[in-house]
Amino acid sequence: MTDNSQLSAAQGGLDGTSPPAPRAPLSSWTWREIAYLLSNFPLGVAAFLLVVVWLTLGLGLSVTVIGLPLLAVGLMVCRQYGRLERARARVLLGVHVPEPSALRPRDRGFFPWLWTCLKDPVAWRHALFTFIRLPWAVFTFTLTLVSLFVAWPVLPWVTRWLSNVDRAMVRGLLSPSDELERRIAQLESDRATVTDTVAADLRRIERDLHDGAQARLVTLAMGLGLAKEKLLEDPEAAAAMVDEAHGEVKLALQELRDLARGIHPAILTDRGLGPALSALAARCTVPVTTSVDLPERPAPAIEGIAYFTVSELLQNVSKHSAARRAEVEVWRAGDRLLIQVRDDGRGGARLDGGSGMAGLAERLGSVDGLFVLDSPVGGPTRVTAELPWRARTGG
Template sequence: MATEYGHHTRPDFRGRGEGRRHLLPPALRAPVEARTWREFGYVLLSLPLSILMFVYAITMVSLGAGLLITFLGVPVLAAALAGCRGFGALERMRARGLLHLDVAEPQPVRPKKHGAMAWIGALLKSGTSWRSLLYAVLHFPWAVFAFSVAVTFWSLGWSLLTYPLWQWVFPMYAGQAGLQLYGSEDGVHTFYLDAPFEIGLTALVGLLITLATPWLIRALTMVDRVLVAGLLGASRLDARVVELESDRGVVVDTAAADLRRIERDLHDGAQARLVNLAMDLGLAKEKLQEDPQAAARMVDEAHGEVKTALQELRDLARGIHPAVLTDRGLDAALSALAARCSVPVEVEVDLPHRPAAAIEGIAYFTVSELLQNISKHARATRATVDVWQVEDRLMLQVIDDGAGGAGTSGGAGSGSGSGSGSGAGLAGLAERLDAVDGVLVVDSPAGGPTRVTAELPWRG
């Protein structure tokens, strides 16, 4: 959901154990951290797996392309793509376990009809299949490069760092003073690392390489992250489809909740009053001949009930869609809302022209919900409502000087979204805005003021 809530605890997306305090700075503890060893293991495994993927992809695609002159080429190509999708699933699992990279699963193959041919056709038309094939081809040269660089620096750094521990093997078993740095054929110009200063300097160079290697490996695995996320994850279109399906569910649930609210208000409000009114008029009709004065009193009481029922029906109709919004637009409708609020509200609407009716209605009910929260929970003395347009976005901002502490889970505090039960109201409001690609931002420090900003797409 594209919603931000200010001054509240945010989830910690850091790796396991990375939130603890350490005595050593990151540069010194990096070579022995679990993350470094996981990423190094990922690079080591990449080479054999990439060779397997590359050989499979090239062999199967070449065979399928060569057999396209016959019908056999089509199922062979489909098998190649299916195998690449399988390798892609393995790579996503490996990245999730070793790199802690959570990649969304792509859409599965969904043939429109049953049968092998329908499945083959859907597989060949799937963009995910071809992106998996592209990954199998591109990842091989990168895996060779990353493996060579990582293993070279890793082995060089640790071998030089530990050189003082194993330097003794040269004079004992190799017949030379130490590790030979360079030498000539005549043996005259030869340099061995055997003096204490030279051994210490070698270990220092090894320490520097060892400390730099984890950051080099992280840079290498960043490319792997990009390849896995870009080629093996869900495409933008797939992600958008999932998002729209979720938004459609929110819209359906919201519409059902509104219908239930309208039915409840009619049943408990105007309908009950009209039933009582019919009973009172029936009794007045019976008493009209016997006791005209009592009948007149009952008719007078029924007249009051009619007025009350009419007012409830007007309020209900205004809650469904106010006539003033349809006739005169947001400026007049929001001014009418402000007049009914329990605290003084200043309204300023600066729009070049009216937006689409759907966006106008969402904007109206957003402000209505926020002003109701101010009336019920804010303990504010004044509030302001500003509406303006920025490029292709409609901006709404409601500010009150209440006690602040607005949240999405209720609890203490006040303001435009705080207090008992209002947290759920803000969460529902955020879902409604998200269903039309809107954004809700709540900034409500303890002690106030509370600033709620809503952003909607402008549709003229």
């Protein structure tokens, strides 16, 4: 009889009279959600009280010299509170919300900082979050506590529903304002890249002028001065010096032309990308074929970036690829200008390989462009660049 009873119990209620199987333990995610919902109450009350006291003092004292600075400092604290809440949601709810861009006053000084803080939409939304959060925190704390001790079977569903509302609240009020703010942060980074690039170009131009044309012109001036002194006493020597100075003038002019071509070639301005790239290909040490299919000319800035991108890529082909031939194609696809440079060299080029590829990628990225490098070891190498198409305006 005892054996039959044990067998019936082991069979888990096949006759419908045995108790149900033991309930599975709550998942780790459910426990995290419970911890989040229960901790909402103390944090929500503390944040609400701080914000109420801060706003009351700041607005009440706004007619004095300390009111507005107090509001600004409080808004900075609200930003830090938002960072804390994002971290808590990331750890306990698995919600990954990007950090808003940092405050950057346009000018230095107290008043630009004060104005930037007072009109910060991110901080004000974080302050609003504390007001909306308090009644919700009270409700979720009570319901979670009751479900934890009284309504255990429905606890996983209750916590999931409540925490999903919290997830939506965090995404809505604690995320960056919108795509525009994320774009602003990206453009600020791109602006730094452009600034560094322009500074490097200016240093290069200054170095080329100092070491090239300027030094040659100084030598020319000294030679003409000596020729002037010898003009009466030794006309033949003076004539030889003038001939030598004439040669120096030609070299100086050529160096200045090369330097001007490096800034913005005249052929690009006058005739466009097709002839300009053909001229580039003619100067390359590797045979290059070019194909430019553009129904119209893009904006001068886009033309310039495209030209110098191809110029640097062809320099890499000459210096590093050991290629026998290369090809350059340029065409328009929708609102994008596409460039592809291929060579049959040894390949192995990398963005971090010191060949200037990383700099090109940064330059294109700064104008919302793309740079894709495909260069397996053994070749061939294919570089594809995209630029935004912007219509040419004016003459």
